[in-house]
Amino acid sequence: MEKIKLAHTDLEVSRISAGCMGLGGGWEMNTQLTSEHEKQASDFIDAALQENINFFDTANIYARGRSEEVFGRVLAKRPGLREQIVIQSKCGIRWQDDPAGAPQRFDFSERHILDAVDASLKRLHTEYMDILLLHRPDVLWEGEEIARAFESLKKSGKVRYFGVSNQNRFQMEYLQSFLPDPLVANQLQMSLLHSGFAEVGISFNQNSPHYPDGWEGVLEYCRLKGVSLQAWSPLDRGVLLGEDLSKLPENRRKAAELLRQYARVRGVSTDAVALAWLLRHPARIVPVIGTAKPERIASAAKAVKFELSREEWYSLFEAARGLSMP
Numbered sequence: 001m002e003k004i005k006l007a008h009t010d011l012e013v014s015r016i017s018a019g020c021m022g023l024g025g026g027w028e029m030n031t032q033l034t035s036e037h038e039k040q041a042s043d044f045i046d047a048a049l050q051e052n053i054n055f056f057d058t059a060n061i062y063a064r065g066r067s068e069e070v071f072g073r074v075l076a077k078r079p080g081l082r083e084q085i086v087i088q089s090k091c092g093i094r095w096q097d098d099p100a101g102a103p104q105r106f107d108f109s110e111r112h113i114l115d116a117v118d119a120s121l122k123r124l125h126t127e128y129m130d131i132l133l134l135h136r137p138d139v140l141w142e143g144e145e146i147a148r149a150f151e152s153l154k155k156s157g158k159v160r161y162f163g164v165s166n167q168n169r170f171q172m173e174y175l176q177s178f179l180p181d182p183l184v185a186n187q188l189q190m191s192l193l194h195s196g197f198a199e200v201g202i203s204f205n206q207n208s209p210h211y212p213d214g215w216e217g218v219l220e221y222c223r224l225k226g227v228s229l230q231a232w233s234p235l236d237r238g239v240l241l242g243e244d245l246s247k248l249p250e251n252r253r254k255a256a257e258l259l260r261q262y263a264r265v266r267g268v269s270t271d272a273v274a275l276a277w278l279l280r281h282p283a284r285i286v287p288v289i290g291t292a293k294p295e296r297i298a299s300a301a302k303a304v305k306f307e308l309s310r311e312e313w314y315s316l317f318e319a320a321r322g323l324s325m326p
Ligand SMILES: NC(=O)c1ccc[n+]([C@@H]2O[C@H](COP(=O)([O-])OP(=O)(O)OC[C@H]3O[C@@H](n4cnc5c(N)ncnc54)[C@H](OP(=O)(O)O)[C@@H]3O)[C@@H](O)[C@H]2O)c1
Pocket: 018, 019, 020, 021, 022, 057, 058, 135, 165, 166, 187, 188, 231, 232, 233, 234, 235, 236, 237, 238, 239, 241, 242, 271, 288, 289, 290, 291, 292, 293, 296
């Protein structure tokens, strides 16, 4: 798989990133990591590397820390692996009862960012994170505090580059105004069924009920500033990919049928076509896939081997939104 150089960095990352949310045994509180979990993580990493996917996306909260931990166990056992891969993690979401009695909340305080990164690095068995993303906007954030945390993490070598997730254009601009270095990424939900990034470009000035709040200028800002766009849940968690389409509403069924049609012509699976739809966008969106199954990583990776035509792209878009172009 082709790699791209991330603007403002010396990182070369694969066009598709492997998301680690499925590692570590799920979201339950008291699950213990077993050798099975470790094998799953190891096979997942191998399957990604096999496809030349070197870009791994995780977060301190995935599987309540166990996703990073199990990934770290594999790293600890395989010297040399760390240098072959790019690790991106996230902080800023805090669980209820952390500490006891506290509500679930967002926390971009200097203290939390610094502590969260230390804990992530320990779990991951690594000295450094390539990219740290702020996971979900904290309403109570202060640009100065975040800037101090980033400066300290950069100085100590614990984090090389910084980015955000789930932020709109103005949040990015606000944060950037405090930082000496450019933000390198924004990770957002983008897919056939979450197509606000595309919808905003066509439904403006149309008095359209589809006009997606919050997406104004996000793509253009990122493209102008060299902020890499990453798509989370790029396959809509498999909604359009199943065998049985009968339960899908009409427009979704049409989109799923088109995915099948385009897949058949190319001899690939439907997940590859759904990813190709994102990859076709000239902003060079990096889909972050969520499966941990080696065979699905292999089928998804085929998405980089072909390009959808403009006609196919718009046909899928139209079917998924359930409305013709204005
Ligand atoms: N920044 C954020 O706020 C945020 C939020 C959510 C996720 N993320 C990141 O994005 C990554 C991907 O998110 P996601 O897991 O929601 O993405 P996704 O790739 O859209 O969904 C993964 C789900 O789809 C299923 N799936 C994949 N291929 C399939 C196929 N061919 N047929 C049927 N089902 C299929 C998988 O099942 P199997 O597991 O059975 O293969 C899995 O349950 C995460 O790992 C995480 O790194 C970030």
